[in-house]
Amino acid sequence: xxxxxxxxxxxxxxxxxxxxxxxxxxxxxxxxxxxxxxxxxxxxxxxxxxxxxxxxxxxxxxxxxxxxxxxxxxxxxxxxxxxxxxxxxxxxxxxxxxxxxxxxxxxxxxxxxxxxxxxxxxxxxxxxxxxxxxxxxxxxxxxxxxxxxxxxxxxxxxxxxxxxxxxxxxxxxxxxxxxxxxxxxxxxxxxxxxxxxxxxxxxxxxxxxxxxxxxxxxxxxxxxxxxxxxxxxxxxxxxxxxxxxxxxxxxxxxxxxxxxxxxxxxxxxxxxxxxxxxxxxxxxxxxxxxxxxxxxxxxxxxxxxxxxxxxxxxxxxxxxxxxxxxxxxxxxxxxxxxxxxxxxxxxxxxxxxxxxxxxxxxxxxxxxxxxxxxxxxxxxxxxxxxxxxxxxxxxxxxxxxxxxxxxxxxxxxxxxxxxxxxxxxxxxxxxxxxxxxxxxxxxxxxxxxxxxxxxxxxxxxxxxxxxxxxxxxxx
Amino acid sequence: xxxxxxxxxxxxxxxxxxxxxxxxxxxxxxxxxxxxxxxxxxxxxxxxxxxxxxxxxxxxxxxxxxxxxxxxxxxxxxxxxxxxxxxxxxxxxxxxxx
Numbered sequence: 001x002x003x004x005x006x007x008x009x010x011x012x013x014x015x016x017x018x019x020x021x022x023x024x025x026x027x028x029x030x031x032x033x034x035x036x037x038x039x040x041x042x043x044x045x046x047x048x049x050x051x052x053x054x055x056x057x058x059x060x061x062x063x064x065x066x067x068x069x070x071x072x073x074x075x076x077x078x079x080x081x082x083x084x085x086x087x088x089x090x091x092x093x094x095x096x097x098x099x100x101x102x103x104x105x106x107x108x109x110x111x112x113x114x115x116x117x118x119x120x121x122x123x124x125x126x127x128x129x130x131x132x133x134x135x136x137x138x139x140x141x142x143x144x145x146x147x148x149x150x151x152x153x154x155x156x157x158x159x160x161x162x163x164x165x166x167x168x169x170x171x172x173x174x175x176x177x178x179x180x181x182x183x184x185x186x187x188x189x190x191x192x193x194x195x196x197x198x199x200x201x202x203x204x205x206x207x208x209x210x211x212x213x214x215x216x217x218x219x220x221x222x223x224x225x226x227x228x229x230x231x232x233x234x235x236x237x238x239x240x241x242x243x244x245x246x247x248x249x250x251x252x253x254x255x256x257x258x259x260x261x262x263x264x265x266x267x268x269x270x271x272x273x274x275x276x277x278x279x280x281x282x283x284x285x286x287x288x289x290x291x292x293x294x295x296x297x298x299x300x301x302x303x304x305x306x307x308x309x310x311x312x313x314x315x316x317x318x319x320x321x322x323x324x325x326x327x328x329x330x331x332x333x334x335x336x337x338x339x340x341x342x343x344x345x346x347x348x349x350x351x352x353x354x355x356x357x358x359x360x361x362x363x364x365x366x367x368x369x370x371x372x373x374x375x376x377x378x379x380x381x382x383x384x385x386x387x388x389x390x391x392x393x394x395x396x397x398x399x400x401x402x403x404x405x406x407x408x409x410x411x412x413x414x415x416x417x418x419x420x421x422x423x424x425x426x427x428x429x430x431x432x433x434x435x436x437x438x439x440x441x442x443x444x445x446x447x448x449x450x451x452x453x454x455x456x457x458x459x460x461x462x463x464x465x466x467x468x469x470x471x472x473x474x475x
Numbered sequence: 476x477x478x479x480x481x482x483x484x485x486x487x488x489x490x491x492x493x494x495x496x497x498x499x500x501x502x503x504x505x506x507x508x509x510x511x512x513x514x515x516x517x518x519x520x521x522x523x524x525x526x527x528x529x530x531x532x533x534x535x536x537x538x539x540x541x542x543x544x545x546x547x548x549x550x551x552x553x554x555x556x557x558x559x560x561x562x563x564x565x566x567x568x569x570x571x572x573x
Contacts, residue, residue, distance in 0.1 A: 024500040081551070231512060234519075254516055254518070256515070360505065
């Protein structure tokens with residue numbers, strides 16, 4: 001039986017890796033998640049046959065509890081996952097990730113409690129009872145999992161608009177460092193302890209607080225990096241607890257996610273022109289003097305939807321640059337309708353996506369996909385930037401900082417060095433914007449004052465409807 | 476059981492595997508892939524089941540219960556949102572009615 005179970009776990013691990021690999025191409029991605037899902041179900045069912053569970057003297061109670069817990073946790077997650085709006089996806093991922101971290105930490109807690117009672121019975125230390133390697137990785141996984149748990153919950157609350165505070169307490173980093181050091185101190189004392197409960201309780205409490213304190217100062221724009229980092233951390237914690245339990249599937253899946261997640265975190269931070277350390281130690285908006293001095297301003301030139309529609313209908317190529325503002329205004333469906341109309345008129349249309357458009361890399365692609373935009377009309381920044389030279393109209397909707405040319409030219413700008421979409425190279429730029437204010441980062445955008453730029457003020461969805469109307473009237 | 480040096484090899488190889496998978500992913504799939512990897516570490520459910528399965532005291536049972544509850548939430552929620560996102564990706568070649 002043991003061999004069959006281990007073989008099943010091995011196959012599950014292989015399918016997870018193949019599934020993740022398939023998710024790296026839009027063509028096979030769907031198949032990848034279906035396979036991985038089947039693997040997860042297999043792993044769960046096989047675990048019920050585990051002799052450690054079946055032969056336990058409380059098997060009946062515990063198996064009942066397992067089924068009940070799966071029903072409640074899985075049922076809630078199914079219900080919430082099915083009804084969450086695509087715009088709210090990032091915080092949902094944060095929440096599910098936090099649950100994973102919490103589960104890993106709870107596994108460690110059960111193992112440590114078990115070892116504690118054994119240690120006090122045999123008057124030896126936890127390290128003796130568990131074995132040095134298992135104790136170290138188990139405790140490490142406990143810290144990481146707990147931080148990921150409480151941190152992800154805070155990230156969820158902030159993205160969901162339930163918690164708006166991103167300010168730094170005086171001496172916040174100092175306090176965090178102290179808590180971190182004390183937490184590690186308790187971790188070491190648990191390792192050498194001879195079956196005391198108190199250090200374990202304090203240890204977990206401190207790690208919870210640490211996760212909260214680390215995440216609270218992080219600014220909204222940096223949240224994707226944090227979520228991705230917690231995702232990687234949860235993976236790591238799962239891998240470590242897998243070692244404690246001697247479960248190969250957990251080790252492999254956990255470490256694969258841990259390393260993939262770390263790389264993804266790094267890629268995101270680079271795309272946003274921030275380092276991961278920078279994200280943690282300076283929240284956007286709490287930095288002093290990060291607003292830039294505006295520089296040379298000028299006059300914004302307004303355009304009416306009617307004229308903008310005509311301009312686009314007779315263009316040879318239109319590039320649409322959507323930002324998170326488009327999603328907030330729920331304008332993506334209107335934009336797709338407009339795209340189809342222009343396409344019928346023979347206009348070549350492309351969508352240009354900045355790596356950090358939306359709340360997470362790729363979030364904008366999901367939002368466009370939801371509206372029905374096929375993925376082969378959507379271009380990454382590197383692939384589209386050269387095309388702006390030959391573009392008649394660049395339509396910017398709900399985006400600001402990602403098309404701000406001062407990121408290239410103005411060394412005093414906080415955006416300086418961030419790669420941008422070169423919308424300014426197009427013959428005409430039309431910017432759909434609510435008002436005249438600065439962008440998310442609070443930095444003025446010279447693009448709005450450029451000679452070839454026209455501003456179309458108004459709500460994204462309403463403006464898009466007016467453009468549709470204008471194009472329709474031409475035929 | 477996997478122990479000592481063998482585990483170290485597994486850690487290393489799994490680390491490289493994860494790195495390889497991500498380094499070839501187009502940006503358009505980053506969010507679904509983060510969500511997908513979030514689902515994959517839902518395998519923690521298996522460990523949680525074992526932890527609850529071997530729980531001896533009521534305290535351990537309560538904590539183990541939460542472990543399974545949270546693990547199941549991770550696995551099921553991760554699957555549902557990833558599947559929903561990937562379902563929407565389609566090419567314009569094969570019929571693109573929105």
